Amino acid sequence: MGLASAVNIADLRRLARRRLPRLVFDYIDGGAEDEFTLRDNSRAFDDVRFRPHQCVAVPQCDLRTTVLGTTLALPFLLAPIGFSRMFYPRGEAVAARSASAAGTAYILSTFSGTRLEEVREHASGPLWYQLYVPGGRAVAEAAIARARAAGYSALVVTIDTPVSGMRERDYRNGVRPLLAGDWRGSLPHLWQFVTHPRWVMNYVADGAPRVFPNVELPAVGAMPCSDVSQLLASTVITWSDFAWIRDAWRGPVVVKGIHTADDARCAIDAGADALVVSNHGGRQLDGVPGSLRALPEVIAASMAALT
Numbered sequence: 001m002g003l004a005s006a007v008n009i010a011d012l013r014r015l016a017r018r019r020l021p022r023l024v025f026d027y028i029d030g031g032a033e034d035e036f037t038l039r040d041n042s043r044a045f046d047d048v049r050f051r052p053h054q055c056v057a058v059p060q061c062d063l064r065t066t067v068l069g070t071t072l073a074l075p076f077l078l079a080p081i082g083f084s085r086m087f088y089p090r091g092e093a094v095a096a097r098s099a100s101a102a103g104t105a106y107i108l109s110t111f112s113g114t115r116l117e118e119v120r121e122h123a124s125g126p127l128w129y130q131l132y133v134p135g136g137r138a139v140a141e142a143a144i145a146r147a148r149a150a151g152y153s154a155l156v157v158t159i160d161t162p163v164s165g166m167r168e169r170d171y172r173n174g175v176r177p178l179l180a181g182d183w184r185g186s187l188p189h190l191w192q193f194v195t196h197p198r199w200v201m202n203y204v205a206d207g208a209p210r211v212f213p214n215v216e217l218p219a220v221g222a223m224p225c226s227d228v229s230q231l232l233a234s235t236v237i238t239w240s241d242f243a244w245i246r247d248a249w250r251g252p253v254v255v256k257g258i259h260t261a262d263d264a265r266c267a268i269d270a271g272a273d274a275l276v277v278s279n280h281g282g283r284q285l286d287g288v289p290g291s292l293r294a295l296p297e298v299i300a301a302s303m304a305a306l307t
């Protein structure tokens with residue numbers, strides 16, 4: 001099966017599994033610990049049943065919707081995915097261009113492998129910037145200023161990564177030694193690359209990126225990928241941080257990673273303009289319910305807080 005004959009997400013997943021070295025595939029496909037939450041995210045959708053209305057003429061389907069003042073052709077956006085360049089050359093730029101072509105918005109991760117300005121050049125539609133604060137407030141403010149200057153129209157603050165999720169597949173596949181540049185520690189896993197020469201050639205031709213160019217650390221410059229766990233854990237976002245984040249951004253702020261009524265109320269009190277009900281795809285805290293199951297509770301609390 002090739003890309004042209006893929007008809008659904010399951011087909012694309014099979015293709016990715018074949019084309020990517022195992023550790024790269026597992027990095028996208030895997031979740032934290034026993035992957036209970038990862039599976040429950042899908043199961044929650046499996047449990048939904050439709051109640052259709054028949055005998056209604058629909059000459060043309062129209063999925064348009066308006067989010068934070070922007071009209072989108074589709075009722076969904078592309079979520080931020082860190083280091084997409086590992087999956088495809090200039091991955092973030094390609095994904096942003098595809099989102100624009102489909103008439104929807106793309107959310108660029110702080111941990112993009114491509115500069116946010118370059119991604120902007122490739123996209124004709126709306127772009128939002130997703131914020132983590134590795135390196136602290138001054139580093140984040142510099143990224144926020146760059147995103148605003150480049151024309152990103154909303155800031156998505158992700159709050160569910162106080163520590164890196166314990167992704168057991170990454171440990172088994174030797175991701176940590178590889179990120180740290182420890183080639184000796186990675187040796188047992190090198191066969192994954194040897195058996196995927198096309199991926200290796202593409203990655204090398206793309207410059208074999210190893211930094212996050214939107215995170216400029218003092219004295220260091222662009223943040224090395226190997227620092228990701230340590231820097232994330234040392235700069236946790238709390239509700240009081242939203243005061244300086246809103247001051248720095250001066251535009252719509254979206255809070256990503258809400259599961260409960262309590263946190264929905266806190267986010268609204270902190271000035272959120274929109275919420276993303278999400279458990280990070282089950283990649284962070286295993287054991288929380290599928291995101292769709294949390295949606296009714298968060299909607300009820302948000303409605304109550306806003307009336």
Ligand SMILES: Cc1cc2nc3c(=O)[nH]c(=O)nc-3n(C[C@H](O)[C@H](O)[C@H](O)COP(=O)(O)O)c2cc1C
Pocket residue numbers: 027028029041079080081082083109110111130158256277278279280281282283291
């Ligand atoms: C490989 C990969 C990398 C991700 N990187 C980020 C990231 O950098 N920032 C972020 O906020 N979320 C990140 N996520 C989480 C996604 O944005 C999203 O929350 C997840 O795929 C589940 O979708 P949902 O939130 O719509 O339920 C990542 C997910 C995957 C699979």
